[in-house]
Amino acid sequence: MHEFSIVKSLINILNKKCKKEKISEIKKINLKIGILKTIMPESLNFAFEILSKKTKYENTKLIIKIIPVKMKCNECKNNITFNNTFNIHFLCKKCGSTNLNLLCGNELLIDSVEYN
């Protein structure tokens, strides 16, 4: 994945937010990344390290929460969870339906930021 361009987008969004809320220093950025997004947290951290150097985000901590795939079967209401994409199967094992509702696992979100 192109973690560098994702970090650039992240920084653009945060710059706008900081300007609006008059925040001078962000201590923590809490991200939620679904496993379907094929983003490697190590690469994202590395990209952030490089792109935040000599900016106001230099000392900001990036906290990444990996979100598993959770689905609900629309037919029998069974809950299905996958913690990794290996062998992921969009099928309800209980009733065999493929009519599933994806509840989470596909996000790439800035959940929250913490500042002083």
Added chain:
Amino acid sequence: MEKIILSKNILEVNEKDAKKNRKLFKDKNIFVINIMGSPGCGKTTILESLIKLMKKTFKIAVIEGDLSTDKDACRIKKIGIPVVQINTDNIGNACHLNSRMISLAFKSLKQSNIDILFIENIGNLVCPAEFDLGENLRISITSISEGDDKVSKYPPIFYNSDMVLITKTDLLPYFKYNIKQVEKNIEKINPKAKIFKTSVKNKKDIVNLIEAIKDKIISYKSISISNKKLL
């Protein structure tokens, strides 16, 4: 410490641009198809085959995406179809097309009354999956020569597609390729996707694919037409 909840999608810029594209294409009644797959999987070749037969019925335009060169656009030009080439080597070697690039490329096409816009995405089995271009149909491709483990190794692009093509089936005798397993793998991660096994050497395969695309176009256009009737 203070905390602000943002719940902001990092890729929101592309999502907003995709929405704009979708509206523009809908207003102009253009059906847009995004073709994705690895470098060398057969995107341009199958596109050539589709266009040669479809151009009799539909007015077609193409947007080609590559890091470098206009080799693919030249191939499409030879068939007499309006085409524009996006090269991303001057914008940081972007590994995927995004909605903004499509919007600019479409403007430079300067074509009216297009029925179908084909977008041949950059050869890449990972990143294009994430970027909505404002398309109506997503086609992803896996070819015999790539090996039969690509669908299970690279789920997102296949999970996100409406149609999955298994191309170069004429090479089956020369490869250890479990095609039934590949179909099962596709069904596992995307039960709704329509699967097509194709060889451009077999006209029946192309005709079959065209019929399926035509069905999608007809339902799209009848929705657009019936929307217009309501106005």
